[in-house]
Amino acid sequence: MKGKQLAGEKAVEYIEDGMIVGLGTGSTAYYAIKKIGELVKSGFKIKCVSTSTSTTELATTLGIELVSLNDVESIDITIDGADEIDKNNNAIKGGGGALLFEKLVATASKKVIWVVDSSKMVTKLGDFLLPIEVIPFGAKHVYNTLEINGYQPKFRYTNEMLYKTDSNNYIIDVNISNVSNYLQLQEWLDSITGIVEHGLFLGSADMIVVGSEDSCDTLFV
Numbered sequence: 027m028k029g030k031q032l033a034g035e036k037a038v039e040y041i042e043d044g045m046i047v048g049l050g051t052g053s054t055a056y057y058a059i060k061k062i063g064e065l066v067k068s069g070f071k072i073k074c075v076s077t078s079t080s081t082t083e084l085a086t087t088l089g090i091e092l093v094s095l096n097d098v099e100s101i102d103i104t105i106d107g108a109d110e111i112d113k114n115n116n117a118i119k120g121g122g123g124a125l126l127f128e129k130l131v132a133t134a135s136k137k138v139i140w141v142v143d144s145s146k147m148v149t150k151l152g153d154f155l156l157p158i159e160v161i162p163f164g165a166k167h168v169y170n171t172l173e174i175n176g177y178q179p180k181f182r183y184t185n186e187m188l189y190k191t192d193s194n195n196y197i198i199d200v201n202i203s204n205v206s207n208y209l210q211l212q213e214w215l216d217s218i219t220g221i222v223e224h225g226l227f228l229g230s231a232d233m234i235v236v237g238s239e240d241s242c243d244t245l246f247v
């Protein structure tokens with residue numbers, strides 16, 4: 027827990043007064059958002075774009091001004107978590123189901139900082155299942171395609187109900203531990219009708235802040 031806090035809070039040091047800031051989702055981004063709340067209380071004038079309803083709720087309680095992604099030209103800096111990051115700066119994201127908005131916000135950002143504890147840094151992606159967001163219509167057919175191709179798909183459930191994203195889509199989690207060419211996998215997933223987005227974020231961060239028990243390292247990538 028300490029590593030997440032150290033990383034989340036460290037990344038906030040890169041925010042300057044007047045910036046437009048992308049707010050990630052999850053238990054590490056949580057610490058960054060709390061710290062941003064303190065900046066706002068101290069007088070910083072920043073506007074933020076949220077990546078999920080849970081982040082919107084947190085930011086609102088902290089008095090952070092939120093704007094729609096549609097209402098900004100670009101985002102100066104985004105701070106977001108990740109589920110796994112390999113040595114080539116490729117990540118799996120979406121454990122919390124926010125991958126679609128997170129990818130849209132990251133794409134619109136001039137600088138992206140991933141904040142993680144050291145357990146998220148891996149040699150190879152794939153211990154964590156890759157989340158794939160699919161529209162409900164025909165979702166079983168997308169599932170079948172993933173299954174036939176060996177990805178051991180699992181529909182995500184919460185409280186015994188199919189999990190629904192903020193866009194009311196389903197998540198299918200797949201096993202990519204046998205994959206070595208992520209670019210090829212990305213291209214293939216992007217080509218499947220019914221897949222809205224997936225949690226492969228290939229080389230899309232500018233900086234990674236890795237927290238451990240008592241310190242954190244900043245990697246510029």
Ligand SMILES: O=C[C@H](O)[C@H](O)[C@H](O)COP(=O)(O)O
Nearest residue numbers: 052053054107120121122124
């Ligand atoms: O959908 C959720 C996001 O991609 C999170 O940033 C990711 O799952 C990491 O979350 P946490 O910091 O809670 O481990």
